[in-house]
Amino acid sequence: MANIMEIQNVSKIYGPLKALQDVSLSVPPGQWLAIMGPSGSGKTTLMNIIGCLDTPSLGEVILDGVRLSSLKPGELTTIRREAIGLIFQQFHLVSYLTALENVMMAQFYHSLVDEGEAMEALERVGLSDRARHLPRQLSGGEQQRVCIARALINHPKLLLADEPTGNLDEINEKLVMDILHKLRGGGSTIVLVTHAPEVAAHADRVIVLEHGKLAEDRLNERGGDAGPLAAAGLAESEGEVGGAKMAS
Amino acid sequence: MFWKMVTGALRRQKSKRLMVALTVGLGVSLATAMLGVMFDVGDKVNQELKTYGANLTVIPRGASLAGDKYRFEGETEDASAGAEDAENYLPEDELYKIKMIFWAFNVVDFAPFLATRLTVGEGPEAREVVFNGTWFNKTLELPTGDKVTTGVMPLKSWWRLEGEPGSDDHFDGVMVGRNLAAELGLGLGSVFTAKDASGARRSMLTRGIIESGGDEDDEIFGTLAFAQAAAGLPGLAQKVEVSALTTPENDLARRAAADPESLSRLEWDAWYCTAYISSIAYQIEEALPGTRVKPVWRVAESEGAIMQKTQLLIVLLTVLTLLCSALAISNLVTANIMERSVEIGLMKALGASNLAVSLLILAETLLVAFLGGFVGYLAGLGLARFIGISVFGSQVVVKTVVIPLAVLMVLLVTLLGSLPALQAILKLKPTEVLHGR
Ligand SMILES: Nc1ncnc2c1ncn2[C@@H]1O[C@H](COP(=O)(O)OP(=O)(O)OP(=O)(O)O)[C@@H](O)[C@H]1O
Ligand SMILES: [Mg+2]
Helix, strand or coil, X not given: CCCCEEEEEEEEEECCEEEEEEEEEEECCCCEEEEECCCCCCHHHHHHHHCCCCCCCEXXXXXXXXXXXXXXXXXXXXXXXXXXXEECCCCCXXXXXXXXXXXXXXXXXXXXXXXXXXXXXXXXXXXXXXXXXXHHHCCHHHHHHHHHHHHHCCCCCEEEEECCCCXXXXXXXXXXXXXXXXXXXXXXXXXXXXCCHHHHCCCCXXXXXXCCEXXXXXXXXXXXXXXXXXXXXXXHHHHHHHHHHHHX | CHHHHHHHHHHCCHHHHHHHHHHHHHHHHHHHHHHHHHHHXXXXXXXXHHHHCCCEEEEECCCCCCHHHHCCXXXXXXXXXXXXXXXXXXXXXXXXXXXXXXXXXHEEEEEEEEEEEEEEXXXXXXXXXXXXXXXXXXXXECXXXXXXXXXXXXXXXXXXXXXXXXXXXXXXXXXEEHHHHHHHCCCCCCEEEEECCCCCEEEEEEEEEEECCCHHHHCEEEEHHHHHHHHCCCCEECEEEEEECCECCCHHHHHHHHCHHHCCHHHHHHHHCCCEXXXXXXXXXXXXCCEEEEECHHHHHHHHHHHHHHHHHHHHHHHHHHHHHHHHHHHHHHHHXXXXXXXXXXXXXXXXXXXXXXXXXXXXXXXXXXXXXXXXXXXXXXXXXXXXXXXXXXXXXXXXXXXXXXXXXXXXXXXHHHHHHHHHHHHCCHHHHHCCC
């Protein structure tokens, strides 16, 4: 049971529709997993189940040795708070809080607010000079990086990103991918949903869902030994983060 | 952080928050006014009902209540002859004791009366009129050092007065009944003379003309000192009318009224220490030995009953008002939650418990509600004053009890109004709002 995540025969059934059918999957710690598949194939549904936002109709999910089906809703909330970082396609920042405060909000619901730490998280995504801006004063890419900072602030074991680059242009997509590389280099387990093969190419492993079924599960040749590569790429990405900042 | 989130959220949707504040404010102002009036209404209604006269009459043991009017229908001789008979009169300088009884504060007003006959006109035109001596603005110094001013006018609030009331500083200033004034051709400022029982001529100044709709329209009201001089009864009065705030009678009070000795020690204490009209009467008799105190029952009972009914009505109206406020608030807060469903879903997704989100929403709403409530309270004070003046014709002093009640009302209304919104928070699933499906 060394796997950080163990999915056993999970199905999600909405009346006549089977959004997920008998999906099984094991993810070791530190793996970067990309989920691909056509629209409506159940990617978001699977993410919600992994993220303790939803429960499967059938089957089991074991996160870090904890069997989720045995937990009450309140305990699921606790797992989500303690172990999971969420990144959404639509960013979802609180509009009346500054970038910094949005990050601090995650701290607030997790444990204690620490402005210095929140500032560091923003620094890590290259936004320390945008800390006091409201979301509407930030570009889409910047907003998504605030989201990432917020997802990271409580050091989750598992980072779940549902199409994080879906609304971003190439430059910002690259910025986000660089940050994810950095995180993977730091040992985080990442699950990323994407439509874009070039995004999936960054991952260690790619699975493809079709009609709720696991249709493909392969290790990325390049991704497989990407650990050191990504680490090597960090230095250059730092510079680019800075450059993009000027551009945005 | 919590407060940053609260204040941040409050800065948005200002108009909706304003509506919440307004709703709470309106509810609280009405409730404050009504409760303020209610706590004060005892006094107010009583004062209103004073139009039916005093509710206690103090007479000497030797006289009967009915006697004092008839005495003058031809027994003038007797009355002055009985001057020696102290049993028939009350000593004026003892009357302050009425303000020394256990329920002294409930004694709103009292005034002594001494009636005597005067003859106005000469020869065949001559006619007899009743002159009532009384207090107008008598200031009594109590042994406790307190000073109280009392007089006839508050007891006769239904009188319509033209000119000025009498005054204890104007020995010969009088108020003349409307009919008598018309008959004698007296106007304000007219000076006229009359003969007293001893045949001495006394002149009087018409300060006011009164209209009561009763016998008083044919009589004269002047100072007690004048009446004592005219009747040759210095320092004496025939009766005292007392107006006291009372508690409605109950069984205990009725048994006590029938026979105070029939009560157990405990019952007697309870009766004595309650402002029943019978216990106040009993206490005045204790204070003024040799007197009989007669309650004017009909009026006293209706006072209590009307007061209770009015208070019930006010409580009902207050509750209804608050319910309406709660309903309006529930609409506003629920709409607010719906509008912010993504934000709330996000908080939940980030690991906020239902309790944490609910507290945030409650804190926001309560903050606004208390602001509105505060303004509403101030407005309510004004409204109470307005109601007091326009309905009861007197100042309403809102008691401080109303403040904690107002706070409680804001809390209750807000919590009640927020219930549907809290329900919506519980039901809200992050997955349903976060993925823009
Ligand atoms: N709450 C729900 N009730 C009914 N059907 C649902 C519900 N949630 C999802 N579905 C259905 O389940 C299927 C899978 O949905 P899901 O959101 O997982 O797809 P997806 O792979 O994320 O698609 P996309 O790429 O468009 O985001 C869809 O057909 C969807 O309509
Ligand atoms: Mg999806």
